[in-house]
Amino acid sequence: MPQPHLMIHIVPGKCDYCGCCVGVCPEDAIELMESKIAIIEERCTNCRKCVWACPWEVIEFHKEGVAGMPVHTPQILNEPVEFK
Amino acid sequence: MTVYDYDVIVVGAGPAGTTAARYAAAGGAKVLVLEKDRDVGYPVRCGEAVSHEGVSQFIAPDPKWIASTVTKFRLVAPNGSSVLPKLDGGGYVLERRIFDYELAKLAANAGAEVITKAYVYDLLREDGVVTGVRALIKDQKKDIRGRIIIAADGVESRVGKWAGMDTTCHIRDMESCAQMTLSGIEVEEDVLDFYFGDNVSPGGYLWVFPKGKDTANVGLGLSVDQAKKKPAIRFLHEFVERKFPKAAMLTHIAGGVPCAKTNPEIVKGNVILVGDAAHQVNPVSGGGIISGMIGGMIGGQVAAETVQSGDLRHLREYDKRWHKRLGWRHDIFYNIRNAIGGFDDRTYNNICDSALKLPEEKRTLGGIFRAALWNQPSMILDVAKVFVA
Numbered sequence: 001m002p003q004p005h006l007m008i009h010i011v012p013g014k015c016d017y018c019g020c021c022v023g024v025c026p027e028d029a030i031e032l033m034e035s036k037i038a039i040i041e042e043r044c045t046n047c048r049k050c051v052w053a054c055p056w057e058v059i060e061f062h063k064e065g066v067a068g069m070p071v072h073t074p075q076i077l078n079e080p081v082e083f084k
Numbered sequence: 085m086t087v088y089d090y091d092v093i094v095v096g097a098g099p100a101g102t103t104a105a106r107y108a109a110a111g112g113a114k115v116l117v118l119e120k121d122r123d124v125g126y127p128v129r130c131g132e133a134v135s136h137e138g139v140s141q142f143i144a145p146d147p148k149w150i151a152s153t154v155t156k157f158r159l160v161a162p163n164g165s166s167v168l169p170k171l172d173g174g175g176y177v178l179e180r181r182i183f184d185y186e187l188a189k190l191a192a193n194a195g196a197e198v199i200t201k202a203y204v205y206d207l208l209r210e211d212g213v214v215t216g217v218r219a220l221i222k223d224q225k226k227d228i229r230g231r232i233i234i235a236a237d238g239v240e241s242r243v244g245k246w247a248g249m250d251t252t253c254h255i256r257d258m259e260s261c262a263q264m265t266l267s268g269i270e271v272e273e274d275v276l277d278f279y280f281g282d283n284v285s286p287g288g289y290l291w292v293f294p295k296g297k298d299t300a301n302v303g304l305g306l307s308v309d310q311a312k313k314k315p316a317i318r319f320l321h322e323f324v325e326r327k328f329p330k331a332a333m334l335t336h337i338a339g340g341v342p343c344a345k346t347n348p349e350i351v352k353g354n355v356i357l358v359g360d361a362a363h364q365v366n367p368v369s370g371g372g373i374i375s376g377m378i379g380g381m382i383g384g385q386v387a388a389e390t391v392q393s394g395d396l397r398h399l400r401e402y403d404k405r406w407h408k409r410l411g412w413r414h415d416i417f418y419n420i421r422n423a424i425g426g427f428d429d430r431t432y433n434n435i436c437d438s439a440l441k442l443p444e445e446k447r448t449l450g451g452i453f454r455a456a457l458w459n460q461p462s463m464i465l466d467v468a469k470v471f472v473a
């Protein structure tokens with residue numbers, strides 16, 4: 001679940017997975033797969049660079065936080081990483 | 085002793101990655117390419133224009149990946165006037181979904197393995213040293229060991245950051261782009277169109293690149309500093325509504341182009357960056373296909389030499405050779421980009437007027453640039469260096 005401090009929200013289903021936001025994120029806080037994307041909330045500083053960079057306006061900034069909003073999570077963030 | 089699965093692991097199968105793989109494999113290295121998407125070459129996030137001279141260094145032009153052959157380009161000023169100079173040496177609008185595929189085939193023919201639907205989510209480290217990558221391959225987690233990692237993971241590159249290189253693109257330098265492939269329109273098959281001005285793309289440009297007589301890539305890019313005020317998609321919708329109201333939209337994509345100088349670091353330990361991941365894009369035009377392939381070629385060659393010699397320090401050669409070949413030019417282009425970024429509508433109209441006054445044979449890109457920048461003396465030397473070299 002997103003914590004209240006996270007203010008960045010990528011509207012599920014609207015993203016084109018182009019990576020422009022990832023390229024400007026100074027915190028490496030965006031996970032992008034073929035057709036999945038998510039903000040890594042522990043890293044995000046809410047700097048808004050991704051919001052400005054998105055050509056399709058699909059990243060939103062909510063000052064009151066985004067807790068409870070639907071998220072689009074890459075599978076890699078859901079699972080603990082297992083070492084073989 | 086670490087047992088390596090591969091000499092070289094390439095992350096990303098765009099033009100830079102597959103070209104790196106091709107030259108590394110040709111140099112005798114055992115090479116693996118990992119691509120997160122299901123297909124190489126798709127989706128296409130690109131205007132697809134290249135010069136004949138650039139592309140034919142790597143592959144003989146083939147009608148199966150050429151959508152249009154272009155001989156001229158048109159610069160359209162905000163007031164609607166335009167110049168139509170010749171394109172020195174000519175060029176092509178590609179069919180990148182086939183072109184990228186052919187490049188991957190060249191890599192495979194040289195001996196590289198390519199795996200798609202293979203997402204690299206981290207570097208593998210053992211005893212503090214990078215020994216490979218961690219990937220999600222067809223939904224299975226797998227660690228793969230490689231002596232050298234080539235990050236060719238495009239504008240969204242993260243591999244370099246994991247290796248300790250700061251590859252974040254400054255928002256001023258990132259071009260935020262939107263493009264549609266439109267059909268049922270009328271275009272001149274052999275002309276690349278560039279539109280300038282605050283109405284279409286403040287500080288950037290809008291392109292109409294023909295793919296045959298009735299289809300074109302119509303897109304634009306603008307610095308994130310500008311996109312902040314109004315995003316690319318809105319400029320594109322407005323232009324298309326004005327200019328091609330009846331068009332059918334075949335594709336619609338977003339994208340980003342890092343129009344910066346080459347990243348300050350492109351080699352660290354056993355990791356190197358090539359292509360967009362290294363910011364090896366021409367900062368004025370935003371063209372990155374050929375320059376990324378040149379970066380990939382040099383990176384692949386140096387990687388193979390390093391494997392042969394067994395001395396990791398040799399990887400530094402990559403940085404030197406890249407800067408000697410193209411990096412120095414990109415530094416100059418970057419200064420030009422910053423000058424152009426400040427042009428307003430009046431400046432563009434004036435440039436177009438002065439270009440129209442040039443004798444026909446001088447209406448080349450170089451000639452127009454010289455005319456455009458004559459009133460900025462500090463730039464003249466820089467411009468001269470680029471077009472004389």
Ligand SMILES: Cc1cc2nc3c(=O)[nH]c(=O)nc-3n(C[C@H](O)[C@H](O)[C@H](O)COP(=O)(O)OP(=O)(O)OC[C@H]3O[C@@H](n4cnc5c(N)ncnc54)[C@H](O)[C@@H]3O)c2cc1C
Binds near residue numbers: 095125203237
């Ligand atoms: C709208 C637009 C128009 C453009 N027009 C032109 C043009 O007309 N002419 C021109 O020369 N250039 C143009 N460019 C620039 C050009 O497209 C790029 O410079 C070029 O594609 C860079 O090649 P690359 O191999 O470095 O990266 P890419 O082609 O982006 O390839 C990177 C690959 O890495 C994969 N990848 C990323 N992360 C991972 C991961 N973690 N694991 C596995 N795989 C991963 C991606 O899926 C992708 O396939 C344009 C760009 C845009 C956005």
Ligand code: SF4
Binds near residue numbers: 027043045046049050
């Ligand atoms: S707000 Fe800033 S730190 Fe957070 S994801 Fe966006 S660019 Fe990264």
Ligand code: SF4
Binds near residue numbers: 016037
């Ligand atoms: S820039 Fe926008 S469209 Fe592109 S990946 Fe990020 S959120 Fe998606």
